[in-house]
Amino acid sequence: MFSNFQNHIVSRFPFLAEKKLFLAVSGGLDSMVLLHLLKKLPYEIAVLHCNFQLRGLESFGDQEFIKNYCKQNNIPFFTTQFDTKAFAEDYKLSTQVAARELRYSWFYELLEEENFDYILTAHHADDNLETFIINLTRGTGLEGLTGIPEQNDKIIRPLLPFSREEILKYAEENNIEWREDSSNASNKYLRNKIRHDLVPILKEINPNFLNAFQKTQSYLQESQEMTEDASIMVYQQVAKEDGEDIHFDLNQLKKLPNYKSYLYQWLNEFGFTAWNDIYDLVNGQSGKQVLSEEFRLLKNRETLILSPISYEPNDEEFEINKEDTEVNFPLNLKLCQVDDITIDSNKAIFVDAEKIQFPLILRRWNEGDVFQPFGMQGKSKKVSKLFKDEKLSLIEKEKTWILCSDNQIVWVVGIRQDERFKIENTTNNILKIELQ
Template sequence: MHSIRSKSTYEIALFCTDGYHANPKCEPMLTPFLSFLKQQNLIIDTRKETLLAVSGGVDSVVLCYLFKQAGLPFAIAHCNFNLRGIESDEDTQFVHTLSHHYKVACYSTRFQTKDFASDNAISTQMAARDLRYRFFYSLLEKHGLHQIATAHHWDDSVETILLNFIKGTGIMGFCGIQPINGKIIRPLLFARKEEILNYAKQENLSWREDSSNKDIYYQRNFIRNKIIPLLHSINPNFEETTKDTCKKLTDINKLFQSHIHTLKQEILYFHDDLCYVAIDKITHLPWAATAVFEILRSYGFTFEQIKDFIVEPKSSGKVIYSKDYELSTDRKQWIIRTKTPSNQLAVKQIIVEGTLQVQYGNQILYFNTFENQKYIIKKTPYIAALDYDTLQFPLILRPWEEGDAFYPLGMKGRKKVSDLLIDLKIPIAVKKNVHILTSNNEIVWIVGLRIDERFKVRNTTKRVLEIK
């Protein structure tokens, strides 16, 4: 028993096979706190410090207190957002005093939050969120800390669910705040705000009140102070019934995501930095729009955009954009590619004699010269074998343009590049990346597709320029 007594409260709780209530050290809030940590597997290594996000409010103060009571190592991180004048400075001083009391490290910083929000055209709340998490992650890396713990409680989760419902969401949005998300854990999600307040008073803890919490200008505050009281008039146990509903929806979401994973394997494939979606496999199904939205969620397209595409699945040439990607239709499939700055592939490149390699976009052309009698022509459009002595340097590499024409290999007549691309059924998303190589303003090679008849290797060719 001596070895057990030398352990932390958290480790003793883990040792108790008949539940946390068997531990006499556990206090009213500490008992469910320890239980929640174990159930959700939030503390992987009890020897490493967890970085606690501490504002000075009652929630984060209780979080610190519980970590201390449990004997879990921690450090404190605090952000001063310069939004409440002297109040913000007093919060910072309070948090530093708290860290001295617990004899733990305190890392604090100050942000010009409103300037950051204005510069990035985002709300003040979103700016504050972005800034603090950047700061927290930098501390993890710099000081070798284990993870970040925030003081979100169940009432916060309910507010998030209502916000998601009002703004529009998928099933995941109804599952509330999750106990763990990568390096972020939320150890107080088991508790209601009222429980946290009562516990803080019971333990005679001090904390700071944030006056902005009463300002209904902020959406969360409006929901907290106006909407939820109305919902209580219908259901006094609104938060508890919401918790039960979230548990059911979380389980349903796991089943749903399992099916989505299977669908991804069936309809997505990748080639040459493009993602192809075999949309014709599921467009006939009544739930197609929802499934495709979930499958493509990581690319940032909206549900409305996906719905429009589902309605007209055979409308080739249609294009939509997210922040970083573009999605286009091509017959029975969709194609997703990274958005390319308009000037990135539009630059002409001059290739002088003796050049060994040239990069354009995410492609590289390699140049080699061979004596004809030693050269074997490779039958692939990705390699151009050209009669060196028919070329006039410098060569020009550029995107194809409407009106460009050449003499395709094996043909006597002239053909427009646009017509060849149509004949080869090149998707619109790929057409944008097609380049041509010219010599003295004549097309030598439509890169990766077809060389010009006039520049092919013949029996009379002495030197071969191979480009691949």
Template sequence: MLHEFKKHIDLKFQNLLEEPFLLACSGGVDSVVLVHMCSELQLDFSVAHCNFKLRGAASDADEAFVKDLAISLNKRCFSRTFDTIGYINTQKVSLQVAARELRYAWFSTILKENNIATVVTAHQADDNLETFLINVSRGTGIEGLTSIPEKTAAISRPLLAFSRDEILNYAQEHHLVWREDESNKETKYLRNKIRHTIVPHLKELHPNFLNNFLKTQTFLGQTALLLDVHIEALRTTIFKKEKDIFKIEIDALEKLNPLKTYIYLLFKPYGFHDASAIISLFGSLSGKELLSPTHRLLKDRNFFLVQEIKGSTPNFYEIKEGETSMLYPIHLKKEVVLSMDEIAPNCLYVDARTLKYPLIVRKAKIGDYFYPFGMQGRKKLSKFFKDEKYSQIDKENQWLLCSEKNIIWVIGKRVDNRFKISPETKEIIKFTLYNE
């Protein structure tokens, strides 16, 4: 198996030959074999062990065993004890989810602090089969059928090509010692029930069942890749990027068939997984929105707008009389000039006598109005936004320059008539808006 493992590393995991990595070791047979083979190949790695404190003295014995194993191989060992039960109680998650979140959060910290690019885990072929069956039992799409990926940006799983029997045979042939987790024999957990009661019967159906399953996984992965290419090409066509917003024509979405599948695949990268909820927005009023953990999806007339959710920004800033520039939230330059030398949307000229300091840069509020230059009378800002065909996101992103409660400038768009230059103007203030 060591020879096959080396060929597998050379072919698919060149990164493990070129860079140091972190190897997660529980002390069980899979991870012990992985540690042994990586050591035999003289790969550069450190060992990491998680003590979840779930089995009393046995958990502590696992930790001691892994530390001794690392010492015997002259490898650095990271170990950490977790309050897993406390995490479950505070986060309201299952044991499996808690262990996964705690484990990978800690691994990420180790990688960052030690300039390591990859963590290597001991998932193997039988784990992949069990995950496949778990996903099928719960209902899944093609991403669930392709099961555990061999490699991601930060995780490598070089044992996925090898079965539990192959790993056990290797351990016995090399007289390796490992720790047995007695809880793995309990069938009250879904994975263990599948492992001990279902998988053995499946393997009885055909002597090459596991190998055939791995071939099926390869075919499914290739199909998923083709689907990804198709969806990405479609997304490029339909999702139009405007600054930091994607604008999507709803009519183009409604023509897709099967609609629900397309909607799910198109919007999944933005954290939206309920296709029915998105479809329900097709006929809704403008302003209706859905939120994912990372993005907002807003209905705006005949379009959807998708915007990343970023940290909240204050909506109120001051410019004091002596200040000549503002760098945040917008880049605004203020200067005294002799004449209106440049007429452009990003420039504003006002009569200095009309300004009351400190000037205010803020977002729109309900009831705002101004006196648009070139028009008679006043106009509600909301009506101005509507006439200019502002989207909801455009409205939220629009900054106003104000003197006390009066709007001087809908910045970059329209000046207020009350602050215009007149024959009586003695001092001209010029404001210039820069993109950077």
């Protein structure tokens, strides 16, 4: 196994040479074999161990076992302890999910603090099979059937091609000691039920089942890569990025016979889970939206708009004083005295400086705001009606700012100036306010 492992890690992960590697070691069979294998290769390694305090004295026995091993073999050792049950209760998580959250959070903290490059874990082929079956029983797409990735960001799993049987044989041949986790014998957890009850039946039906499964995984991964390539090409035809927002053209999208698959592929990474609601948006009413924890998908006429959810308070106000010539937050504005007018866009207005009162106030628009649009003498209009006429989306409305003088609107910024502050034939001082 050692030569196969050496060839695999050199061919698949050549970039690990001369890198600093953390090994996640529980003390069990798999991680102790990985540690033994890497110890024989010319890599700079250190060991990470998490004590989740879930098995009483047994957990502390694991910690002491690995600590002594590292000391005897002159391997740097890092460990921490978690109150996993309390964390799971506080955040309403299962014990297994809580342990995973705690483990990887600590791993990434140490990567940065200790200036290491990657973390290696001991997941193997049987783990991959179990994960596949778990995902299959819960319902999943192609991504869930491709199993555990060999690399996920800074996490690398060099034992994935090797079976539990190969790992056990290597351990016995090399007299490797390990700790047995008593919880692995219990069928309390779904993974253990699959490991103890289902997988042996599959291997009985086909003694080469694990090899056949790995071939299937390879085919699925190739299909996933093809899907991703197609998704990128279609995205370029359907989507348009505008700053932090992404606009999906529904007319183009609905021409695709399987547009739901593309939507899933594009939006999955943004944390959405209500997929039927998202698919209904395509033919739903304008203004409807679906939320994830950090993002919003809005139907706006013939467009779906994906945008981050803004947590900025709507009642915040910013003052602009008379001596200010530039404003850098929350918008970039430039104020200056000019001698004449050169109107070429909605990005600038020209006002009679003697009609305004400082400090000017920059704020978000409010429902009920009224102003007199430039060119409409004596006629008032609700800002909300202006938005409707301009066909602004909900997201665009939320991003709109209002510039006020003494509680009167001077400018719906970037859209329309107020009539009351325009320059006249008698104007002596012209103030230009420009949105950069």
